Amino acid sequence: xxxxxxxxxxxxxxxxxxxxxxxxxxxxxxxxxxxxxxxxxxxxxxxxxxxxxxxxxxxxxxxxxxxxxxxxxxxxxxxxxxxxxxxxxxxxxxxxxxxxxxxxxxxxxxxxxxxxxxxxxxxxxxxxxxxxxxxxxxxxxxxxxxxxxxxxxxxxxxxxxxxxxxxxxxxxxxxxxxxxxxxxxxxxxxxxxxxxxxxxxxxxxxxxxxxxxxxxxxxxxxxxxxxxxxxxxxxxxxxxxxxxxxxxxxxxxxxxxxxxxxxxxxxxx
DNA sequence: ATGGTCGACTTTCGA
Numbered sequence: 001x002x003x004x005x006x007x008x009x010x011x012x013x014x015x016x017x018x019x020x021x022x023x024x025x026x027x028x029x030x031x032x033x034x035x036x037x038x039x040x041x042x043x044x045x046x047x048x049x050x051x052x053x054x055x056x057x058x059x060x061x062x063x064x065x066x067x068x069x070x071x072x073x074x075x076x077x078x079x080x081x082x083x084x085x086x087x088x089x090x091x092x093x094x095x096x097x098x099x100x101x102x103x104x105x106x107x108x109x110x111x112x113x114x115x116x117x118x119x120x121x122x123x124x125x126x127x128x129x130x131x132x133x134x135x136x137x138x139x140x141x142x143x144x145x146x147x148x149x150x151x152x153x154x155x156x157x158x159x160x161x162x163x164x165x166x167x168x169x170x171x172x173x174x175x176x177x178x179x180x181x182x183x184x185x186x187x188x189x190x191x192x193x194x195x196x197x198x199x200x201x202x203x204x205x206x207x208x209x210x211x212x213x214x215x216x217x218x219x220x221x222x223x224x225x226x227x228x229x230x231x232x233x234x235x236x237x238x239x240x241x242x243x244x245x246x247x248x249x250x251x252x253x254x255x256x257x258x259x260x261x262x263x264x265x266x267x268x269x
Numbered sequence: 270a271t272g273g274t275c276g277a278c279t280t281t282c283g284a
Contacts, residue, residue: 039277064277111283
């Protein structure tokens with residue numbers, strides 16, 4: 001079966017439910033992982049999402065901040081939400097695809113504040129600690145069940161490669177592209193031999209972005225983007241990947257999120 | 270020119 005899996009930091013699902021509708025009607029994902037829904041579970045627009053053809057919904061919400069939701073046309077088995085680092089923040093949901101030995105992790109890694117120094121900025125320390133905890137969790141069993149393959153998608157808030165940012169040199173001291181964050185993400189990637197599916201389809205020497213700041217006067221003209229959103233799989237699924245699409249046009253939709261959707265297609269046995 | 274713009278339990282904080 002073909003699986004079209006999408007991830008999108010929506011930056012308020014209630015404000016942008018109309019953009020979710022536009023996206024799913026045009027791009028027809030089977031599973032859509034949203035981050036930064038910015039509402040408690042009770043305020044999630046379940047009825048609107050069901051009406052779009054996604055009756056299987058897992059939500060981990062939080063008042064005002066963060067929050068993730070996984071929407072599906074296909075039956076899902078909830079696999080729980082991990083409270084990595086004990087912060088109590090809503091940043092992770094795992095689901096299993098019904099009838100498939102595939103687990104999908106929807107993640108929103110902390111942004112980390114403005115100053116890239118854990119001493120001066122506790123949020124940066126929290127970000128690094130969160131990635132370390134994830135790394136240990138996957139290495140210790142989170143993805144160790146070899147009877148299942150895993151997909152990890154979401155807003156990782158790190159642009160690891162030189163061409164994941166508009167200027168490697170100018171962003172070396174900017175949170176999201178500092179060497180210490182890249183080292184942390186590299187160790188996370190090694191925790192289950194994760195495959196960076198987006199970069200299977202777009203060579204590492206080509207620029208690739210999923211986020212453009214709201215602060216630019218003209219995001220398209222300045223094009224100072226970063227690849228903060230990712231789709232990773234365990235090695236058993238690498239051969240199942242068929243395509244990756246970054247829906248850059250969504251950044252130009254009316255009242256957009258600052259992130260755009262990323263879609264990966266898989267052919268599952 | 271160290272700015273700029275978003276969204277939320279909005280006059281502040283996180284991104």
